[in-house]
Amino acid sequence: MNKLIYCFALLFPFTVSAQLRLINLNNDVNSVLVKVIEDFPDNFNKIRGDVIDKDVQLITYVSLLNISDADSGIIIQNGEQKDNIYSWKEIVFKSDDFDMAKTKFHEYYKKIKGAAVSVGNSKITFDAHYNEPDDAKQFTTVLFTAHPQTEVLKNVVIDLSLHYLMDDWQISISVYEHTDYGVDNN
Secondary structure, eight states: OHHHHHHHHHHHHHHOOOSEEEOOOOSHHHHHHHHHHHHGGGTTTTTEEEEEEEOSSEEEEEESOOOTTSOOOEEEEESOGGGOEEEEEEEEEEESOHHHHHHHHHHHHHHHTTOEEEETTEEEEEEOOOOOOOTTTOEEEEEEEEESOOSTTTTEEEEEEEEEETTEEEEEEEEEEOOSSOOOOO
16 A cells, blocks of 8 residues: 555656646645646647537537526637637626626635646736626626736636526636737736
8 A cells, every 4th residue: 555655656656747737725726727727728628528519609518617506607619719719708697687696706716816727937916996786787897817827728717797687697617718808918
């Protein structure tokens, strides 16, 4: 038994070959997001399941990695596979009660804040300013960006959104490359 443990201890560091390494597992949301971000550079190959839907511009896959008590997540491929435009999304909460949704939105913000991965020898954290939801607006989003910037995660964001859709307030969390809308990554 001791030989087995000794062999495992010697071999384990060599089995971890990914450039991004998991750190700061303080909650399920944070740990799932870190694993999703780890797989982002590989177009979510490790967490991408079967095709759900396919059309000319989009292919939707089931996500093999999901946040506890949430709907099944999806991975979306935009355009051709060679374009490498992928995103991950999961609906984490639904309610017809705005005050409850607002409270949950803030709870998810706190869980996501500080999500961190290790790139090489650098610790990369995700941070954002909190936007207070307003039921008159029917849509609130918070974009978490990586700090400090690295080439691997240059434009990657964690998107926390609350929106009103078909008589329900829905909270979703997405991970994608954000380059079109002027996100301030500084």
